[in-house]
Amino acid sequence: xxxxxxxxxxxxxxxxxxxxxxxxxxxxxxxxxxxxxxxxxxxxxxxxxxxxxxxxxxxxxxxxxxxxxxxxxxxxxxxxxxxxxxxxxxxxxxxxxxxxxxxxxxxxxxxxxxxxxxxxxxxxxxxxxxxxxxxxxxxxxxxxxxxxxxxxxxxxxxxxxxxxxxxxxxxxxxxxxxxxxxxxxxxxxxxxxxxxxxxxxxxxxxxxxxxxxxxxxxxxxxxxxxxxxxxxxxxxxxxxxxxxxxxxxxxxxxxxxxxxxxxxxxxxxxxxxxxxxxxxxxxxxxxxxxxxxxxxxxxxxxxxxxxxxxxxxxxxxxxxxxxxxxxxxxxxxxxxxxxxxxxxxxxxxxxxxxxxxxxxxxxxxxxxxxxxxxxxxxxxxxxxxxxxxxxxxxxxxxxxxxxxxxx
Amino acid sequence: xxxxxxxxxxxxxxxxxxxxxxxxxxxxxxxxxxxxxxxxxxxxxxxxxxxxxxxxxxxxxxxxxxxxxxxxxxxxxxxxxxxxxxxxxxxxxxxxxxxxxxxxxxxxxxxxxxxxxxxxxxxxxxxxxxxxxxxxxxxxxxxxxxxxxxxxxxxxxxxxxxxxxxxxxxxxxxxxxxxxxxxxxxxxxxxxxxxxxxxxxxxxxxxxxxxxxxxxxxxxxxxxxxxxxxxxxxxxxxxxxxxxxxxxxxxxxxxxxxxxxxxxxxxxxxxxxxxxxxxxxxxxxxxxxxxxxxxxxxxxxxxxxxxxxxxxxxxxxxxxxxxxxxxxxxxxxxxxxxxxxxxxxxxxxxxxxxxxxxxxxxxxxxxxxxxxxxxxxxxxxxxxxxxxxxxxxxxxxxxxxxxxxxx
Numbered sequence: 001x002x003x004x005x006x007x008x009x010x011x012x013x014x015x016x017x018x019x020x021x022x023x024x025x026x027x028x029x030x031x032x033x034x035x036x037x038x039x040x041x042x043x044x045x046x047x048x049x050x051x052x053x054x055x056x057x058x059x060x061x062x063x064x065x066x067x068x069x070x071x072x073x074x075x076x077x078x079x080x081x082x083x084x085x086x087x088x089x090x091x092x093x094x095x096x097x098x099x100x101x102x103x104x105x106x107x108x109x110x111x112x113x114x115x116x117x118x119x120x121x122x123x124x125x126x127x128x129x130x131x132x133x134x135x136x137x138x139x140x141x142x143x144x145x146x147x148x149x150x151x152x153x154x155x156x157x158x159x160x161x162x163x164x165x166x167x168x169x170x171x172x173x174x175x176x177x178x179x180x181x182x183x184x185x186x187x188x189x190x191x192x193x194x195x196x197x198x199x200x201x202x203x204x205x206x207x208x209x210x211x212x213x214x215x216x217x218x219x220x221x222x223x224x225x226x227x228x229x230x231x232x233x234x235x236x237x238x239x240x241x242x243x244x245x246x247x248x249x250x251x252x253x254x255x256x257x258x259x260x261x262x263x264x265x266x267x268x269x270x271x272x273x274x275x276x277x278x279x280x281x282x283x284x285x286x287x288x289x290x291x292x293x294x295x296x297x298x299x300x301x302x303x304x305x306x307x308x309x310x311x312x313x314x315x316x317x318x319x320x321x322x323x324x325x326x327x328x329x330x331x332x333x334x335x336x337x338x339x340x341x342x343x344x345x346x347x348x349x350x351x352x353x354x355x356x357x358x359x360x361x362x363x364x365x366x367x368x369x370x371x372x373x374x375x376x377x378x379x380x381x382x383x384x385x386x387x388x389x390x391x392x393x394x395x396x397x398x399x400x401x402x403x404x405x406x407x
Numbered sequence: 408x409x410x411x412x413x414x415x416x417x418x419x420x421x422x423x424x425x426x427x428x429x430x431x432x433x434x435x436x437x438x439x440x441x442x443x444x445x446x447x448x449x450x451x452x453x454x455x456x457x458x459x460x461x462x463x464x465x466x467x468x469x470x471x472x473x474x475x476x477x478x479x480x481x482x483x484x485x486x487x488x489x490x491x492x493x494x495x496x497x498x499x500x501x502x503x504x505x506x507x508x509x510x511x512x513x514x515x516x517x518x519x520x521x522x523x524x525x526x527x528x529x530x531x532x533x534x535x536x537x538x539x540x541x542x543x544x545x546x547x548x549x550x551x552x553x554x555x556x557x558x559x560x561x562x563x564x565x566x567x568x569x570x571x572x573x574x575x576x577x578x579x580x581x582x583x584x585x586x587x588x589x590x591x592x593x594x595x596x597x598x599x600x601x602x603x604x605x606x607x608x609x610x611x612x613x614x615x616x617x618x619x620x621x622x623x624x625x626x627x628x629x630x631x632x633x634x635x636x637x638x639x640x641x642x643x644x645x646x647x648x649x650x651x652x653x654x655x656x657x658x659x660x661x662x663x664x665x666x667x668x669x670x671x672x673x674x675x676x677x678x679x680x681x682x683x684x685x686x687x688x689x690x691x692x693x694x695x696x697x698x699x700x701x702x703x704x705x706x707x708x709x710x711x712x713x714x715x716x717x718x719x720x721x722x723x724x725x726x727x728x729x730x731x732x733x734x735x736x737x738x739x740x741x742x743x744x745x746x747x748x749x750x751x752x753x754x755x756x757x758x759x760x761x762x763x764x765x766x767x768x769x770x771x772x773x774x775x776x777x778x779x780x781x782x783x784x785x786x787x788x789x790x791x792x793x794x795x796x797x798x799x800x801x802x803x804x805x806x807x808x809x810x811x812x813x814x
Contacts, residue, residue, distance in 0.1 A: 009607075010607045010608065010609050010636075011575075012520055012521060012662075012665070013519065013520060013521055013522050013523045013526070013575065014523055015519065015523075016519065016520045016521070016665050016669070019664075019665040019668045019669070020664070020665075020668075021664055021667075021668065032479075041477070043476060043477055044476075046472040046473055046475070046476050047472065049472050049475045049476075051469060051472050051475065054469065054475065055466065055469050058465055058469075059462065059466075062458060062461065062462050062465075065453040065454065065456050065458050066453055067650060068453070068456045068458065068461065068648035068649070068650040068651070069450060069451075069453050069456075069648070069649060069650060070448070070450055070644075070649045070650070071650070072439070101508065101674045101678075102674060102675060104671075104672070104673070104674050104675045105673060105674040108672060108673050108674065112420065112422065112423065112544060113419060113420060113423045114419060114420055114423070115420050116420045116421055116422075117524040119420070130671070130672070130675070133668065133671060133672040134672045136672075137519060137669065137672060168418075168420065200416075200417045201417065202417050237477075241475035241476070242475065242476060242477045242675075242679075243474060243475040243476060243477070243478070243678045243679040243680040243681075244475070244678070244680070245674065245675075245677075245678040255419075257426075257427070257428055258419070258423050258426040258427075260428075261426045261427075261428065261540065262423070262426070262544065264511075264537070264540060265511070265515060265537070265540040265541045265543075265544060266511070266512060266515050266673065267508040267509055267511050267512040267515065267652065267674075268509060268511045268537070268649075268652075270652075271650045271651070271652040271678070271681070272649075272650040273650040273651070274650075274678070
């Protein structure tokens with residue numbers, strides 16, 4: 001048996017040569033220790049999973065051993081998704097749906113469909129890092145558009161960028177923005193879709209959090225406005241449970257065969273068992289009530305975090321109450337470095353969050369004085385405790401230059 | 408709501424523009440109708456799935472709702488895989504293992520690690536089409552080496568090709584070859600690994616069928632010979648059930664962090680539920696006996712198919728008894744076109760197989776007079792019936808030019 005050191009190494013593909021876990025990712029691994037109160041990851045609450053419904057569904061489905069076999073995409077599940085999409089204002093057909101392993105795979109497959117190696121992609125200056133992981137493998141030219149913590153993507157900025165570039169697509173989170181927690185208005189959505197049409201630039205709409213909104217009348221998904229220019233990605237991870245690893249793409253029907261080939265090359269297909277189990281859960285009709293329950297529970301956690309922030313954070317910290325999704329975005333004075341703050345938070349207070357620069361699409365400076373807090377995963381008691389600890393640390397941090405004022 | 412026809416289309420990535428289901432793939436969809444006796448796909452037998460073990464394991468695992476949460480790769484499952492690999496003669500450590508969604512995903516991830524867009528790949532002239540699907544997305548320069556239905560990859564051919572090319576890697580199936588059903592000898596394996604070392608060309612070893620062998624003393628996997636030059640891919644799809652969508656890569660440890668990033672970009676992670684359930688099944692210790700049972704059962708089906716072939720196929724047909732895997736490769740006289748034969752087989756005899764040219768790595772002529780028969784999926788009675796029908800058709804086919812002789 002020869003071992004690694006006997007040889008000089010062979011060459012990896014160019015896209016892999018620079019791949020490396022960042023210092024931040026290493027720190028977040030440290031933050032996953034059980035003694036840490038973590039507001040870092042976008043995890044749903046495990047205590048809200050419909051475990052009984054899942055247990056019954058899986059028992060039913062295992063009555064037929066074909067549930068454990070390779071199998072074609074589940075038509076009953078596609079029909080359920082067609083119905084479900086009406087709740088996001090979207091009319092679609094089963095023929096436009098591709099079943100996938102969660103929203104992340106949707107991003108990876110659509111990037112393969114649309115993006116050339118070295119091609120252009122347009123995204124917000126603050127955006128989901130998992131999307132950036134996907135496109136980094138294509139070593140793309142990233143076109144960044146401004147985004148506002150209060151109102152989301154700057155549509156005028158998009159117009160200005162599209163006038164001078166021709167990206168393969170625009171990546172957008174129209175509802176439950178990650179990390180900002182904002183939803184676009186109907187007006188912003190109309191303008192965005194009009195720009196997509198005018199410049200023939202498709203939009204990849206990541207709606208992983210789209211069903212978790214706290215308004216009474218949510219704005220429909222972008223896909224409701226245009227079935228040709230918008231590729232939609234949905235997921236059961238936040239409305240049922242992540243371990244089902246099942247989501248869907250809605251695409252123009254003529255691209256579905258191409259996407260099926262790309263999907264097949266990626267992993268043959270989404271597990272029959274997961275597909276059949278979700279279809280069986282949806283057959284029971286519990287999903288609308290379950291989503292309503294989740295929205296109430298997550299809204300209560302959001303409200304508890306906002307209240308704790310108001311009580312414990314220094315006046316210099318700013319935020320907006322999110323109208324959807326799982327996150328609150330905090331802006332601190334310019335001179336605070338949230339990466340250094342995280343190191344202290346973990347070691348001194350056993351609390352974790354994600355520093356803002358992790359979301360910066362240029363890997364750069366933007367967001368270094370910001371942090372993203374997740375409110376869906378911890379209980380209300382943990383939220384109150386964790387925000388109190390973080391507030392204490394922040395006030396210490398702010399004292400050296402100015403007296404922190406209690407809000 | 409605008410619809411597709413209102414717009415001229417936008418451009419897809421170059422890799423996607425030519426993606427199209429082949430006529431053969433369409434035909435195989437037709438062959439999946441329930442009235443068709445199919446020897447086409449590489450499906451394991453659903454009646455051999457350990458459904459009860461799975462049902463118990465999933466019930467146990469669902470006792471903890473974290474089984475439905477996002478989660479890190481399962482360390483207990485990795486430890487089970489380390490033990491399991493000893494059965495393939497491989498000594499490895501948990502730190503060298505990446506958990507994935509079945510062997511196909513292993514191919515996709517390793518191609519991303521190793522293969523540049525437009526880069527060179529070396530594979531046998533007859534090889535697994537799913538691998539070809541993966542690399543086609545990279546629009547590679549394919550370097551084809553000869554392969555022999557009786558003995559597998561031509562090692563001298565590999566030497567000759569490596570002397571004049573520098574592929575990113577060689578794709579090899581050392582045991583349970585798909586489509587040929589052969590396993591390499593220890594001598595071939597040693598020569599192959601020596602070439603990989605000499606030319607610093609890693610080997611991607613696809614061992615999806617490696618645990619299903621019919622010899623008493625199987626040759627170990629290539630990975631047993633070299634932990635630096637061989638990337639190994641294994642899967643639970645054939646030894647437990649495909650719907651778990653769980654497999655593993657064994658790679659040099661220093662590449663695991665890069666592979667983890669590529670995996671995370673692809674789909675965040677393999678379902679916690681699948682990982683925990685498989686670990687729970689393996690905890691019971693049933694796997695060694697289960698694999699032994701599968702090997703006996705599949706050997707009986709193989710033997711039944713060989714006997715039926717001897718009884719029903721014309722003398723002009725040639726084959727070797729496979730020593731591993733799920734397939735028998737049949738060579739017919741040069742002038743028989745197995746694609747046309749399939750169309751007749753489906754329509755006239757309700758039997759399906761895969762025509763040989765589907766495995767031809769140059770998409771070309773080689774294998775047009777061959778066919779791949781799967782013997783793992785059908786019952787022995789179905790095998791006897793289906794081979795009798797196919798033999799009848801073949802004899803009709805052969806009559807026009809020469810009198811078919813009954814073997």
